[in-house]
Amino acid sequence: MSPVRRSHLVRWISITALVVGGVVVGVVATLPPASYTEVYSPLLGKEAPSVKGPTLTGSTFDLSSLRGRWVLLDFFASWCGPCQQEGSSLAAFARQHPTGSGVSLVGVVFDDTTANARRFLAQTGGNWPAVVDPNGQIALDYGVRGPPEAFIISPEGVVVTHVDGAVTDAGFKSLLSEAEKDV
Amino acid sequence: MSPRTKWVVWAVLGAVLAVALTVGASRPGAPRTDAQKAASIDASLRCPSCDGVSVLDSSASTAVAIRSVVATRVREGQTTTEIESFLESRYGEGILLRPPVSGSSATLWVLPLVGLCTAGVILGLVVWRRGHLARVEVSQEDRALVEEALRGKRAGIEPELRTDPHAGSASGPGVDGSDDANRAGGNTESQRLHV
Numbered sequence: 001m002s003p004v005r006r007s008h009l010v011r012w013i014s015i016t017a018l019v020v021g022g023v024v025v026g027v028v029a030t031l032p033p034a035s036y037t038e039v040y041s042p043l044l045g046k047e048a049p050s051v052k053g054p055t056l057t058g059s060t061f062d063l064s065s066l067r068g069r070w071v072l073l074d075f076f077a078s079w080c081g082p083c084q085q086e087g088s089s090l091a092a093f094a095r096q097h098p099t100g101s102g103v104s105l106v107g108v109v110f111d112d113t114t115a116n117a118r119r120f121l122a123q124t125g126g127n128w129p130a131v132v133d134p135n136g137q138i139a140l141d142y143g144v145r146g147p148p149e150a151f152i153i154s155p156e157g158v159v160v161t162h163v164d165g166a167v168t169d170a171g172f173k174s175l176l177s178e179a180e181k182d183v
Numbered sequence: 184m185s186p187r188t189k190w191v192v193w194a195v196l197g198a199v200l201a202v203a204l205t206v207g208a209s210r211p212g213a214p215r216t217d218a219q220k221a222a223s224i225d226a227s228l229r230c231p232s233c234d235g236v237s238v239l240d241s242s243a244s245t246a247v248a249i250r251s252v253v254a255t256r257v258r259e260g261q262t263t264t265e266i267e268s269f270l271e272s273r274y275g276e277g278i279l280l281r282p283p284v285s286g287s288s289a290t291l292w293v294l295p296l297v298g299l300c301t302a303g304v305i306l307g308l309v310v311w312r313r314g315h316l317a318r319v320e321v322s323q324e325d326r327a328l329v330e331e332a333l334r335g336k337r338a339g340i341e342p343e344l345r346t347d348p349h350a351g352s353a354s355g356p357g358v359d360g361s362d363d364a365n366r367a368g369g370n371t372e373s374q375r376l377h378v
Binding site: 040041042043110111135136137139140141142143144145146 | 231232244245247248249251252271272273274275
């Protein structure tokens with residue numbers, strides 16, 4: 001190949017690479033930010049670890065009492081920004097799935113004081129059980145790295161979905177219906 | 184001492200050193216306390232909420248919880264492997280600061296070595312080629328061609344300069360090497376002489 005042809009080819013390849021790179025950057029930069037993602041967990045397909053302990057209202061909670069129902073287990077904290085975004089979605093979800101609907105929402109307090117967690121739940125309008133986890137053992141059992149993280153547990157007590165990030169009301173519905181279809 | 188003997192001696196010394204270091208590093212030390220064992224395990228675990236920090240060094244609540252679990256399990260007599268397996272069953276392989284040398288993680292260990300070996304081979308080839316090219320002998324035929332081209336070039340330049348003393352040393356077609364080479368018929372030869 002002559003030097004002239006080679007330089008033409010290099011120029012065209014450079015221009016093409018720049019254009020393609022620019023298009024990719026433009027598309028990625030204008031994509032709406034992802035609010036939540038389904039992420040891998042070693043617990044997927046396995047029996048859900050036990051969640052047992054006192055709740056913010058002083059009662060005692062045991063996850064095994066919810067066998068036979070779908071459970072949305074949500075790890076949250078009052079200091080967590082995305083948790084605050086997610087709060088109203090969780091409240092809407094809870095309203096749409098009252099007691100006896102076959103779907104239960106359960107919260108777990110992640111690295112937060114009881115007072116702050118109670119205030120946060122009250123501001124959100126939450127009336128679902130929120131289990132206190134002072135030593136972080138429940139979070140460790142679920143492999144939680146930081147809130148908000150949520151797990152969907154089947155009526156058989158198996159973890160079917162793990163979600164990282166703030167989930168919208170529509171997101172919760174979609175995740176639940178997908179989980180129901182897969183089981 | 185011949186170069187080959189020197190290489191052999193250095194290779195043997197290197198092998199002895201490698202074996203000594205390996206044996207020394209793998210020898211079990213004095214029995215450790217539970218706290219030391221736990222700290223050693225904590226140092227090998229990645230803090231789940233942090234970036235590149237070990238559980239031992241992190242003050243995050245997740246790290247605190249893991250240290251507590253590790254300490255409890257060490258006191259119960261569990262081995263390092265059992266404790267690591269438990270944490271992997273919760274957080275995945277990423278909880279280990281040093282991924283295991285098995286399965287899909289094996290590529291993390293193998294790829295850098297492959298990359299290093301490939302780079303070494305390429306470098307060796309480049310060095311060998313350059314050395315090999317430098318040792319190419321110029322044949323008598325090539326020498327004759329060079330002399331002929333130079334003669335032709337000198338013959339092409341000098342008459343032009345003599346006939347036009349006012350043209351200046353840097354101007355005129357006589358100074359253009361390629362024109363002279365063409366006039367002398369040496370263009371092809373000079374191209375051939377670029378070794």
